Amino acid sequence: xxxxxxxxxxxxxxxxxxxxxxxxxxxxxVVRNRAALKKNGKTALYVCCIGIVYYLIMAxxxxxTAGQTSIFDFGAVFxxxxxxxxxxxxxxxxxxxxxxxxxxPLFPFLVHILxxxxxxxxxxxxxxxxxxxxxxxMCCLYNMACEFFKKDVTPHMAIAVLSLPFAFxxxxxxxxxxxxxxxxxxAYALYxxxxxxxxxxxxxxxxxxxxxxxxxVPFVLSxxxxxxAFVKRVSENKLTSNPYIRLGYLFFITSVDGAILFLAIxxxxx
Amino acid sequence: MKTEKTVSLRNTAGNNRxxxxxxxxxxxxxxxxxxxxxxxxxxxxxxxxxxETFGSAGDVPHYMYIAQHWYQSSGEKANLIVFxxxxxxxxxxxxxxxxxxxxxxxxxxxxxxxVASCYFYKLLRLDYDEExxxxxxxxxxxxxxxxxxxxxxxxxxxxxxxxxSIYYTRKKNWLAAGIxxxxxxxxxxxxxxxxxxxxxxxxxxxxxxxRFDKKSLFTLLIPLGFFLYLLLxxxxxxxxxxxxxxxxxxxxxxxxxxxxxxxxxxxxxGSGNFTLxxxxxxxxxxxxxxxxxxxxxxxxxxxxTSYLVFIGAxxxxxxxxxxxxxxxxxxxxxxxxxxxxxxxxNKYVKNTLLLVTGILNIFIAILWLQGQAxx
Numbered sequence: 001x002x003x004x005x006x007x008x009x010x011x012x013x014x015x016x017x018x019x020x021x022x023x024x025x026x027x028x029x030v031v032r033n034r035a036a037l038k039k040n041g042k043t044a045l046y047v048c049c050i051g052i053v054y055y056l057i058m059a060x061x062x063x064x065t066a067g068q069t070s071i072f073d074f075g076a077v078f079x080x081x082x083x084x085x086x087x088x089x090x091x092x093x094x095x096x097x098x099x100x101x102x103x104x105p106l107f108p109f110l111v112h113i114l115x116x117x118x119x120x121x122x123x124x125x126x127x128x129x130x131x132x133x134x135x136x137x138m139c140c141l142y143n144m145a146c147e148f149f150k151k152d153v154t155p156h157m158a159i160a161v162l163s164l165p166f167a168f169x170x171x172x173x174x175x176x177x178x179x180x181x182x183x184x185x186x187a188y189a190l191y192x193x194x195x196x197x198x199x200x201x202x203x204x205x206x207x208x209x210x211x212x213x214x215x216x217v218p219f220v221l222s223x224x225x226x227x228x229a230f231v232k233r234v235s236e237n238k239l240t241s242n243p244y245i246r247l248g249y250l251f252f253i254t255s256v257d258g259a260i261l262f263l264a265i266x267x268x269x270x
Numbered sequence: 271m272k273t274e275k276t277v278s279l280r281n282t283a284g285n286n287r288x289x290x291x292x293x294x295x296x297x298x299x300x301x302x303x304x305x306x307x308x309x310x311x312x313x314x315x316x317x318x319x320x321x322e323t324f325g326s327a328g329d330v331p332h333y334m335y336i337a338q339h340w341y342q343s344s345g346e347k348a349n350l351i352v353f354x355x356x357x358x359x360x361x362x363x364x365x366x367x368x369x370x371x372x373x374x375x376x377x378x379x380x381x382x383x384x385v386a387s388c389y390f391y392k393l394l395r396l397d398y399d400e401e402x403x404x405x406x407x408x409x410x411x412x413x414x415x416x417x418x419x420x421x422x423x424x425x426x427x428x429x430x431x432x433x434x435s436i437y438y439t440r441k442k443n444w445l446a447a448g449i450x451x452x453x454x455x456x457x458x459x460x461x462x463x464x465x466x467x468x469x470x471x472x473x474x475x476x477x478x479x480x481r482f483d484k485k486s487l488f489t490l491l492i493p494l495g496f497f498l499y500l501l502l503x504x505x506x507x508x509x510x511x512x513x514x515x516x517x518x519x520x521x522x523x524x525x526x527x528x529x530x531x532x533x534x535x536x537x538x539x540g541s542g543n544f545t546l547x548x549x550x551x552x553x554x555x556x557x558x559x560x561x562x563x564x565x566x567x568x569x570x571x572x573x574x575t576s577y578l579v580f581i582g583a584x585x586x587x588x589x590x591x592x593x594x595x596x597x598x599x600x601x602x603x604x605x606x607x608x609x610x611x612x613x614x615x616n617k618y619v620k621n622t623l624l625l626v627t628g629i630l631n632i633f634i635a636i637l638w639l640q641g642q643a644x645x
Contacts (some may be wrong), residue, residue: 002541006534009558009589013529016565016582023575024470029477119528119590 014128036143043142043158044135050162051131051171057261058168106207107175123173130177134170137177137184138162144188148228163254168261179209187218289388292407296387299411300380300420307417307635316640325372327638328596328645329353330422334371337361341506349516351507354499356456357424375422383419386430387411390605393437397574398612405620406612412628414557415602415644417635425603428457432580432605435464435492439471439576442483448491455495460600462496463583465489467576474576522593529589533558536594549643554597561585561601564610571613577606595645 022041025031111129115122138158145153161167170177186201198219205212221227311318324330332350336358342348357378364374390410394403418425431454438446447468454461468489476482503512517524527535536555540547561581568578581604588600601607614620638644 002534002537003530005537005555006530006532009533009555009562010528010530012559012562013582013586016562019566019569020575020578020582023569023578027477027575028473119526119531121528121530124528124530 010124018132039152040139040143043139046158047135047138047162048131050159051134051177054168054171054261055127058172104175104207104209104212106204107178107209126173126175127171130171130173130175133179133181134177135181137181140181140184140188144191147191148231160250160253163250163257165253165257165260167257175209176211179205179212182208183212183215186215190218190222289391292388292391293384295407296384296411297380300383303416303631303635304420307632307639310632310636311639318639318641321372323639323641324376324421327421328423330372330375333358333361333375333422333424337365337371337374341502343506343508348507349519351503352513352516352522354424354457354459354461355502356453357427360427361422372422376420379420379422379426382426382430386426386433386605389430389433389437390608393433393440394609394612396437396440397609402612405624406608408624409611409627410605410608412624412631413602413608414553414627414630415599415634416631417638417644418599418602421638423599424457425599428454428461429603429605431457431461432464432603436467436577436580436606439464439468439489440574442471442475442486444468444472444483444486444488448488451489451492452495452498455492456499460584460587462493463580463587465492466583467580468492470576470579524594525592526590527592529558529586532589532591532594535592536597539593546643549637550595550598550645554594554601557598557601558585558589561604561607564607568610568613571610571615573606573610573613577609580604581606581610599645 022037026034026037031037107126107129111122111126114125114129118125138161141161142153142157145157162170170180182201182205186198186205189195189201190198198215202212202215205215308320325334332353335347336350336353336355339347340358341351341355357375360378361371361374364378365371368374368377387407387410391403391407394406398406413419415425419429431450435447435450435454438444438450447464451461451464451468454464468486472483472486472489475486499513500510504510507513507516509515514525516522533555536551540551562585565578565582565585568581569575584604585601588594588597611620611623634644
């Protein structure tokens, strides 16, 4: 129970910090379009809530199957990923191997530096960076979609992305959420015509996780002149516009996602 | 006939008659709390000496010692460098007139509370009407652990300096804000956090007016106050952060940890002792969540963001302690929290909170007078 109270307390004060940072961006004129800030804030909040749902599912089932800790012991999710113990036992070199996912050093290095400042809370820092980055990345995709389709894309877009298989990995202490955010932001930068920013964010993504190299994909797609028209045609197709088809897809994809998450919780390496 | 100027003066931070009224009511509120608590204590058959109660409670003997002998470089009192110097300095100054260290501490506490109330009133009147201001004031008067605004602790002095600093920050009187903030930084660790709302207001002011006011650099006095305290550590302890070493050692065993660990420790330690969990640990856990909840409520109610920044930083810094015993007292001293209370519109919620805090305030005061573990 003590851990539950502690983690909940830590979570809420960090959420408050993020909220105040958002208010600051509006009041200080960093972001002038308050309507856009509100919409993006809602999207970010939605992503974080989905992330918490994933987290609760992982913590609940892992703890009930393990049978050793309280079902409210969210910190044990780190245990499931073997993170905190490994960090405290092996120190920095192991961070590079464990956190890097596919062996790239930048994310674990960032977590290590921040951990030296913030009471060695490596697991919490890694999770928070992933949450915030995934939320920021989704906001970038959301804004890009709104501008491309020239209409307000519904939040269902967020759930469509976050229910994809392996989406739960975005909210774990690995570097996937962080990389997803960077790749999405780089794609948005390219869409807005800011090629240098696309390159910088893409390189950071690639240095964080080998999957970050996928930042090149939007660049390749942008060179295919017929690609934008193709996307519009697909989205306006009667089949894909049909709500039953869409909901059916959502049902299918969340089922697959759930099955993979179940296997992951069961400890089978995915 | 009311002129526009008269109305404007009246609406801006209260007139002199109102301020004097608030001053007197604040003193009376302390006297009432003290008298009611003492009467309850005596009627229950407890004849504990008041001199002993006020003179030996918590950190009071330490402040009295510093006021009398100042900091020591060696010996068993060397670790008193963990206590900040401004209150002992004031006690030593008042003692010249009052001839008693304890009496000086008590007078400073009562006067500081009254002045704090006046500046808090002026602060509330900047943004809220009379009714909300009245709620905010009453909320402040019924603060849990309000007994510490009567005793010779740093709480009264600290809330006064915070109220003054934040008020003058709002009025863009950067020099006054800086001086008050510097004194607050020399009173408690949390005092240096006044720099954050000041910086926030400076940024907003610069953005709105599209120019940087050079006088705002006076707010650098606030971190200077903390630096002066570090300098005392260097002079008397040999290193700038000697106070950290002493806090980690006996008798405090306190080091900096993440809030999650602090809260977990509070719960786990209290689990083994029902009485202490009721007096110490559960109150500080609950007060933490009240403070954090206030941030969200305040944001929703559009309370001045610089106040919320202070509340957030104050709460975080307060709970970065591995073995905390006074979390409830510290949160009660976070004066912008009562602005959030004033901003609530729902009267049912406000009145219920007032009822609960009013009852608990007396209860805590009596327990403290009894010598229970209220810290």
